[in-house]
Amino acid sequence: MQLHAYSTYDELSKQTAGLVADYIRQKPDALVCFASGHTPIGVFRWLVDDVKAGRLDISRCTFIGLDEWGGMNGSHEGSCRHMIDQDFFLPLDIPQQQILFFDGTSNDLQAECARINEFISASGGLDIMLVGIGLNGHLGMNEPGTPFGTYAHVSELAEDTKKVGQKYFPGETALSIGVTLGLAHFREAKLPILMASGEKKAGIVRKLLASEATELLPASIVHLAPQAVVMVDRQAYSTDS
Numbered sequence: 001m002q003l004h005a006y007s008t009y010d011e012l013s014k015q016t017a018g019l020v021a022d023y024i025r026q027k028p029d030a031l032v033c034f035a036s037g038h039t040p041i042g043v044f045r046w047l048v049d050d051v052k053a054g055r056l057d058i059s060r061c062t063f064i065g066l067d068e069w070g071g072m073n074g075s076h077e078g079s080c081r082h083m084i085d086q087d088f089f090l091p092l093d094i095p096q097q098q099i100l101f102f103d104g105t106s107n108d109l110q111a112e113c114a115r116i117n118e119f120i121s122a123s124g125g126l127d128i129m130l131v132g133i134g135l136n137g138h139l140g141m142n143e144p145g146t147p148f149g150t151y152a153h154v155s156e157l158a159e160d161t162k163k164v165g166q167k168y169f170p171g172e173t174a175l176s177i178g179v180t181l182g183l184a185h186f187r188e189a190k191l192p193i194l195m196a197s198g199e200k201k202a203g204i205v206r207k208l209l210a211s212e213a214t215e216l217l218p219a220s221i222v223h224l225a226p227q228a229v230v231m232v233d234r235q236a237y238s239t240d241s
Ligand code: PGA
Pocket: 036, 037, 038, 039, 040, 132, 133, 134, 135, 138, 139, 140
């Protein structure tokens, strides 16, 4: 695992977008998984700029969503799909055929997981997997205690996740389960990137960096992936206290 720290969120976002863009330039038909959430918004901004300015061609990439809330799809404001639609897919007018996303409204979420797992394995695995870290150490919706060997699965959300997740929605929203790519996907990705920004994340980032790989802290799978890159800004990487 490599660690890179930058002075501002904008610089962190620019450098992370640079990693993604450089990979795609080498492999234009890359299979790319993006997280939703607040952390990667700056990365999307830089990538949208690059594509619009003709510095990056993503027309042969396939994009996979990291996770989705149970009962939701892109029509729900605050859903994972809705967020990535707003920040990346719609501004670039990315065709539906290039997008693979969990449908959280499916009445067979296990089948949704199987569909996504099969696509990834038939494609030879993920190229890029860009994720954030939850305040409880989760990665995607892989909550503390999730086995490292897991692929896409239905997750019972941790209480912390149900509370913190309210920030994405216009009003109080009942959250109970989710569907998510697994920790094994991260470990096996050619370029797994874990990104963290802001003072709020300093505690969990400190814990992550001090910890060995343990299933109690799902994001600590970074320690089992020598090719993983941890990208942080100064606020999230405080050595104080
Ligand atoms: P955030 O979410 O990017 O909105 O902080 C990260 C997460 O909970 O995984």
